[in-house]
Amino acid sequence: MNLQQIRSDTPLTASTIYLDTAAASLPPDPVLEVVRQYLLDTGHKGIYQPGFRRETYARVESVRAQLAELIEAGPDEIAFTKNGSEAISLIAQAIPWQPGDEVLVADTEMLSNLLPWKRLEQQRQIRVKMVPSDAQGRLHAEAFAAAIGPRTRLLTFSHLPNSTGAVQPAADLCAVARRHGVLSLVNASQSLGLLPTSVRQLDCDFLCACGRKGLRATEGSGFLFARAQHLPRLEPALVGWWNGVYDRATGALSLQPSARRFEAGCPNVPAILGLGAALDYLQAIGIAAVHARLQALTAHAVARLSALPGLTIYGPLQPGQRLGIVPFNIQGIAPEHLVERLAAQGCVIEAGAFMADAILARHGVDTMARLSLHYFNTDDEIDRCASLLDACR
Numbered sequence: 001m002n003l004q005q006i007r008s009d010t011p012l013t014a015s016t017i018y019l020d021t022a023a024a025s026l027p028p029d030p031v032l033e034v035v036r037q038y039l040l041d042t043g044h045k046g047i048y049q050p051g052f053r054r055e056t057y058a059r060v061e062s063v064r065a066q067l068a069e070l071i072e073a074g075p076d077e078i079a080f081t082k083n084g085s086e087a088i089s090l091i092a093q094a095i096p097w098q099p100g101d102e103v104l105v106a107d108t109e110m111l112s113n114l115l116p117w118k119r120l121e122q123q124r125q126i127r128v129k130m131v132p133s134d135a136q137g138r139l140h141a142e143a144f145a146a147a148i149g150p151r152t153r154l155l156t157f158s159h160l161p162n163s164t165g166a167v168q169p170a171a172d173l174c175a176v177a178r179r180h181g182v183l184s185l186v187n188a189s190q191s192l193g194l195l196p197t198s199v200r201q202l203d204c205d206f207l208c209a210c211g212r213k214g215l216r217a218t219e220g221s222g223f224l225f226a227r228a229q230h231l232p233r234l235e236p237a238l239v240g241w242w243n244g245v246y247d248r249a250t251g252a253l254s255l256q257p258s259a260r261r262f263e264a265g266c267p268n269v270p271a272i273l274g275l276g277a278a279l280d281y282l283q284a285i286g287i288a289a290v291h292a293r294l295q296a297l298t299a300h301a302v303a304r305l306s307a308l309p310g311l312t313i314y315g316p317l318q319p320g321q322r323l324g325i326v327p328f329n330i331q332g333i334a335p336e337h338l339v340e341r342l343a344a345q346g347c348v349i350e351a352g353a354f355m356a357d358a359i360l361a362r363h364g365v366d367t368m369a370r371l372s373l374h375y376f377n378t379d380d381e382i383d384r385c386a387s388l389l390d391a392c393r
């Protein structure tokens with residue numbers, strides 16, 4: 001990994017210690033350049049100039065193929081969305097539920113993977129059952145197996161929850177689902193781009209992610225993977241010219257057979273092309289190298305922070321069981337205060353409840369601070385952040 005090149009592609013790193021990838025990462029300049037160039041071309045070449053439009057749609061489809069390759073899916077199993085929440089909501093609304101069906105949701109989930117299911121309780125009379133993680137925020141296959149009942153249709157969890165950073169045993173949890181004939185949805189919003197991820201190895205039915213975190217794409221990018229065999233029975237909530245076919249003579253309405261059936265209208269081309277550039281950038285570095293570097297940085301961050309008096313780290317204690325995300329509190333100091341103090345010194349971290357109240361309640365706190373890493377960060381930046389935190393006490 002050429003860290004010098006990577007940091008020069010990420011110019012803010014020259015002046016700022018950016019430790020908030022879990023909210024959104026810094027897109028590298030080659031990604032921003034592709035988006036900027038496309039937007040200029042829309043005006044300068046003519047957005048619907050036929051040759052340019054054809055080329056644009058071909059590029060959109062090649063990003064779909066790139067995404068499919070990244071997660072070992074088929075291109076027909078990928079739908080572009082504008083974020084992770086939309087992908088989860090789309091799949092929640094598309095499944096043909098029966099009243100009394102049950103969905104198992106890990107208690108690690110933030111609102112985006114809870115509300116779509118809670119809403120179905122009201123709309124379609126399904127039941128949502130929460131499956132508890134352990135004291136360190138880790139999920140266990142046994143807990144899901146114990147919660148499965150005769151009406152359970154789907155289970156869902158985050159591969160990497162935003163409030164703990166625990167790397168969950170995703171393949172084991174999906175295997176439980178498969179054994180019991182239950183569908184599985186992996187929320188990969190935090191993990192994709194940090195962890196090697198294959199839907200074949202996970203053997204999941206659905207996977208959702210956004211582009212602006214681990215993948216370092218821009219806002220407005222995300223996607224849904226839906227296993228091909230399920231597509232004919234999935235009814236998208238949104239329909240329009242891009243995903244629907246209508247015969248005015250007969251009134252027959254049909255949908256794209258592929259996962260494109262979830263994309264109702266004009267695709268968000270700038271974000272999709274930016275996502276393609278981000279995938280190129282990731283591929284040039286290699287996901288295995290990214291993962292290894294994040295593991296090392298995470299271990300360093302945990303070691304440095306846990307050495308600070310009065311600082312409590314939440315989530316798994318073993319460095320190997322967490323990745324990138326390190327939530328913490330310093331006794332007697334409001335985490336929002338830490339964020340302000342560090343921001344004034346050019347170090348960006350975050351504080352809040354992270355929309356994951358169940359996990360915070362487990363730790364008996366209302367808010368926590370959180371630093372989150374990507375491969376462009378360095379041990380020196382972590383050391384500097386630790387010193388700044390120490391000075392806040």
Ligand SMILES: Cc1ncc(COP(=O)(O)O)c(C=O)c1O
Nearest residue numbers: 083084085086112158162189210
């Ligand atoms: C675990 C998790 N799931 C889902 C989402 C939602 O993603 P988006 O903001 O792209 O809708 C987030 C975003 O913070 C997240 O951390």
